[in-house]
Amino acid sequence: MHFDAANLIPILPEITLLITASLVLMVDLYLKEHEKGLNHTLTLIGIAIAIVLTGAVGGGEPQVFFDGNLIRDDISDLLKGAILIVSLLAFVYVRAWLQDRGMLVGEFYVLGLFAILGMLIMVSANSFLPLYLGLELQALSLYALVAFDRDSKKGAEAAMKYFVLGALGSGMLLYGVSMIYGATGSIEFAPVAQAVAEQGMSNKVLVFGIAFLVIGIGFKFGAVPFHMWVPDIYEGAPTPSVLILGSAPKIAAFALAIRMLVDGLGSLHPDWHQMLVILAVLSMGLGNLVAIAQSNIKRMLAYSTISHVGFIFLGLLAGSEQGYASAMFYSIVYAVMAAGAFGILLILSREGFDAERLEDLKGLNDRDAWYAAMMALVMFSMAGVPPTVGFMAKLLVLEAVVRVDMVWLALVAVFFSIIGAFYYLRVVKFIYFDKPADDAPLLVTTGGVRVAMSINGLVLLALGVFPAALLTLCQDAFA
């Protein structure tokens, strides 16, 4: 195995994150309690540099490097950029919450940065090995983040559940990979794809492996029936961890699906397509129905996630370039929406108080009209109300499904979306038509949170009116 320094150039963003994480780890040791803000600044700078580098090394023909283990193509450029930007937003939101609770420590940032690093590696993977390594790096960091509030019993319980189920999911995924390896004799996507195309459906071992892979993917996305961890973790984990866990990782999960199912096993589409149909319908149905019964907004958003995953699966299972592009569009848009929703929850929280119940949103408009408007935008977008981008995302996915003659599936999706609109609109109703609790103070935010939240909300509107800005990128990635 020979090493060429040119291999390092395409992974400069990853390297930057690694350096930033190490730097924070060391610097944190020497910081006094009131200087911990430096961790925050360093992290933001690191991510910002990574964003710039992603742009700088991106573009052009696909490059395969590190002996075929990693790849840089249009898909990875776009997904990396999206992951980094959403994470940047997330880190801006979390600071005040951490500071109020004396948790503004280096570990949070280190774990967060490693999680992002894991996601970037997943995105760049060109073989099952780095894909799995990235996945585990991300997952292990997130397990720890869920348990970040050491004194919280709920947090510890959530982390335990997440860890055990995550181990089960990873185990199944790994078992599936071993099947694929057994059937094709390779773990790199290109040779696997070639071998699969030759053997086709005749090889039962392949189909067996795919079932395990789909379960792994389903678990990472949180699709029914592998969704059980989602509500409990969203509710139990501290909100900043949920923010990091609930936004960008969906983009990484999309990368996982695209790399394995499309790059590796694209010619077996008729097989995995059926499995995804089942998962998609179940996710949309259960997610939307159960979300209605929730009184805890974090749990509600958890079920909402599940239903959105159903939609992302719709785009994937269409199996057309249009479908993949629409699923990619949807994943990115969803990550932005989720960041906005959890960001608002963080803004609403204050020392000794966590905004968790739906009632905590009551009268938000009286407390801060601008944040209320942003939250309303996020909710409208999640519900899929034009002219927000959520509508465009749903429309594109449905169009892709209809194009491959699965009108019934589109009808099911629309049906459950209508049910889902209820609980999003209920939030809007709380915001605008109810009076705030008597002790609810006006909202005070610092450190660019208002700017970040404004960008976050208005992007949803702007992309809804001019979807081509993002959509062309998604379409070009699969063209």
Place this chain on the structure above:
Amino acid sequence: MENVYITIVLAPLIGAIVAGFFGGRIGRRGAHSVTIGGVAVAAVLSLWVLSRFIWGDAAVFNDAVYTWMVSDGIRFEVGFLVDKLTAVMMATVSFVSLMVHIYTIGYMADDEHNWPHGALSGKNSYQRFFSYISLFTFSMLMLVMSNNFMQLFFGWEAVGLVSYLLIGFWSTRESAIFANLKAFLVNRVGDFGFILGIAAVGMYFGSMDYAEVFAAAPEHADTQVQVFGGVSLMTLICILLFIGAMGKSAQVPLHVWLPDSMEGPTPISALIHAATMVTAGVFMVARMSPLYELSETALSFVLIIGATTAFFMGLIGLVQNDIKRVVAYSTLSQLGYMVTALGASAYAAGIFHLMTHAFFKALLFLAAGSVIIAMHHKQDIRDMGGLWRRMPLTWVTALLGSLALIGFPGFSGFFSKDAIIEAVGASHVAGSGYASLLLTAGVFVTALYSFRMYYLVFHGRERMDEHTKHHLHESPWVVTLPLVLLAIPSVFIGWYTIEPMLVNDWWVSGDWNPIVVAHDHDTLHHLREHWEGQAAFVHHGLGALPFVLAATGLTLATIIWWLFHKWNPRIDEQLQALGGPVTRILQDKYGFDDFNQRVFAGGSRSLGRVLWTTGDRAVIDGAIVNGSARSVGRMAQRFRHLQTGYLYHYAIAMIVGLVGLLTLFVTL
């Protein structure tokens, strides 16, 4: 030329937008300056365009300015068709509109008294009024200048909208709101027919463009469609379009909204409900002459409806005591004359009367408005009298307008009305005998009610209270100037335009003829062949029956409401009492209002109530909406218990999922 036409249309629109959205900022003076400026630009350019058609050699313009969309091969465009017909309409509309704009400065000067003290809706009402009438001018110009059915419909609905807004302008008055709702609903009936007609055109011709449809029309002359047991396509289209015209031009039985529309401020009664908007139907039918000529049934329908309106609505004018309502019924009657002319295929005569009527009826309305200003917004003619001494200008111009209206020889109304009566007499479509009789008799009625009002208002004893009498004086110049400027065409325009409009083939420019008349429908040919100049036409008219009837009516009115009235001020009431049941029928307006109120309004309300209670509340709200919401809620409650919180349950779920997928897809 395209830029000129665009300017004509947009100038009033810009005025309306500025006055409407920035009325508070630019103030009263700013609002009326900008709107009058916009309309003046349109008026000057329209007159210039007309002059180019008369003395120059302006070419017909027929082109799209903007393509809105193309759907299923049909182009939906904004475009202009400007020929001589359009040019006449443009000039009439923009000139009358300009006069009304100027007049409004005086009429609305103290509009704040018309609103309850401190009413928010009365804020900036002056500016809003100017914005509306400018918007109306824009809409009306769009309507007449259109070269396609879609834009025609747009203009049609836009003038309807502005009419609705203006009838209910004093929105704090119960009666105004009732009137504008009524106008709106009645016009819905007409517009329903109208849009069905347009849909039929789109369906069979596959085009919205006038020129294309007219060119293809003869091919469809014998097409039959299976509606109501099979009718000719042309009859169907023409009657449906005419139903739209019946609503907009207030023909029986869709006339009921026009008298009530007098609840609006007088300037708009003059502009919208006398001179321009209500003539849209007449213009539309004339524009569609290539279609109407293909269906004698439709022509006959038009003729009978028009003649009925002309005579019977005039009769109601005899028993009205509200100065504006008398003029309103007179308008209905005159619209009937125009429509009858259309039915007799004398489209040119219809348009000719439309134009002369626009001037003298606007004049009469504005004169009535001037009287109303002087009388402090009292409108009952029984409380007036003797105003001639105090308002000489209004008096003289009203006299001129009334003479024009009754068709006194030499005045503009004489030429247009005589031409219509002669054309209808020469017509052979079914019902022309009936129409001819009613129109001729109508002349007598017109003279009677016109001069009844004139004498009761301007002559005889002064019957108003002392306070009003004390304040009586002539209106300011902004009010009287439009009166004078409208009086001039009211007197002379007939004399100067009858020859080109009715006798020579003036309408035709190049190979484009806007007014197509089939050879055997040419009812104006007699007039044309025996034409020896205006003087001879007047001379001939002096010996004809209509003049005798008009003169009799005038004389009778003079005797009763001037001479007798001096001795016996209660003569009017006594005469009405003498009429007995006839008077009652007329006062009930033949019972149309009561019938509509009971059957249609009452019927739809009870139908609505039934649908609301059973359909909406019980089935939709109760069973479907709330029912499904409840079942979703129940399902949600049940499914949430799947989430037990136990780790091993979660793990089991995953394993079950795995087994499920494997058994479904791995078939060994």
